Amino acid sequence: MLVAALLSGLVLGGTYALVAMGLTLQYGIARIMNLAYGEMIISAAFLAYVMFSTLGLNPVAGLLIAVPAGFALGYVIYGAMMTPLVARARDKASLEIDSILATFGLLFVFQGVMLVTFGANFTSYSYLNDPVTIFGTTLAANRVLALILAVVFGGGLYLLLTRTLWGTALRAVAVNPGAAPLVGIDVNRAARLAFALGSGLAAAGGVVISMYQTFTATSGVVFTMKALIVVIMGGVGNLIGALSAGLILGLVETFVATYVDPGLTLAATYAIFLSVLLWRPAGLFGRLMR
């Protein structure tokens, strides 16, 4: 039972982590609090659904299309919508407020387009819904895939950010966007890249989620909320933080559901969220900025 709960929890947490990592890049580096993040996830889910049901393309291959498409979309959105906001923002706080308002509008644009195209129906298909036995515990293959992808993307991007010059530049922008230009970093370009990367990750999350979760054109906000909790808990802008916070949330939910009561999972989520913030106000891996 313990092993089963542990593994189910990790696998559930993998989904949370995968969904949250894009947001942490967008918020942490590009400083855009993207409220339309969940809608980007759902768009990718619909894309995967269409590719699967009409073209017969399996969603894992679909990732190869969806992720670059998400990246491109993010790149365009940042260029068209965010650059003017960044240009006129006096400081970090005013950019945050402006971006929240702008992406709140974007949320409805995305939602409206999806409603018109796909209607309000529940959409689902099943792919890789096969049992996989790991240490005597039966898990769903698609959820294991989500965990693997979360670890691969999280680990890969972490290495990129910490080991390459390009990644160091991105981190420099995250830490101090005012001083980064002094060492020759194009802040705007870095932010734009980070935003696009975040959108690409959102697309990856959407494709994976579409394999096992029922979604509607209007269910994006659920993902934004969950991702936001994970991001704040892990420390804004920190990929490893998002990964570990996601896994912790998954574990807590599963353990509470198994050993206490399934009715308390939501309460447990917020309890752990609060206690982490009380203990470390900037999140698990975050550093307080002055």
Place this chain on the structure above:
Amino acid sequence: MKNLERRRVLRAMALAGTVAATGLLAGMTGAAMAQDRTSVKIGYAISKTGGNAGGAGITTLPNYKLWVKDVNDAGGLELPDGKKLPIEVIEYDDRSSAEEVVRAVERLATQDKVDFILVPWGTGFNLAVAPLFDRHGYPQLAVSAVTDKAPDFVKRWKKSFWMLGGGHDYANALASILADAKKAGTVNGKVAMISVADGFGIDLVTAARPAFKKAGIEVVYDKTYPGATSDFSPMINEAKSSGADAFVAFSYPPETFALTQQAQVAGFSPKILYLGVGTGFPVYGKNNGENATGIMSLGGIDPNNKMNAEYRKRHEAVTGVAPDYWGSVITYASLQMLQEAIKRKGLDKAAVSAELASGAFQTVLGETKFENNQLRQLWWTGQWQNGQFVGVMPADRNGASKVILPRGDWKKK
């Protein structure tokens, strides 16, 4: 003094004359307007966005569109004098918010002054607008509302009609299936039960607990979960090890779909599997194919009812989506009842309400009639058999299919 009095009298007379003239004029324009009436205004507020959009988009809205198209294609709504008027629709999106639905209905009644108002989707929303329908005198044909309080509501709101039964009806039907299966030795009489901690789940589980107890069914696992739960593996594992061979979930659509998938992954194949809202959605049968067979839920249809079969075909052809196997056909039937009542009594709301309450109507369900303002000819339990979700309870109703138990193991793909 005298002068003054005369003046006052004159003034009063003049005033009276003006009033009378205006009144007459108004009366005449009123009559003229009725003669020139070119359409019947029908309004509704429905969840096109937000959390309820999924349910409303399957059960309610396509039927409204289909009905309006059907009526207008046939020349319009027929009135008692044989004249036909096309329907003019006024539609609002309530954005799945109870405040918004109340505001929209108020607006339909007072500003748009529509002739009839169709109901919103959901038990809570129908209750929220019931006082408004009542105050403005509109008949309320509440379809997507499951409530045990209907007998009380019809006393409070005389023009309200409740068309989908109450939690007790569904729970008692399920309990009697379980009891029969236990008596026949098909199952061991132990049930694992989960329910969503929200309106529908609470209603049903509150009704099911005493119903199961009375039927001698032992509930060995009984938990609630918060809405939007996506991972059910802990609950499925517990249910699997609880020794129960019947599993009941009073769930909402996303959870119903998730439970079906995750039960297959976990190899959890109880002899009786009963899931909540969503089981009767066409997409459920499509996605699960063979594996849906034997799964039970609320609702159902009579597979041999020709009119219903034809309705299902037309629904899919016109709206592009297939109807569900529970509330869809009832929604369409409620509109046909309204149409027929208007044909008999005209656009007088009170007369139409009275006709709805007492008359008998030919609808896609066959002859349909309210008992104490409630529709009772319903399927309390349905089961997937041969690719259709057929009604199995009440077993003595015309057109009922036989329950097939136990359901087989999951088929490997």
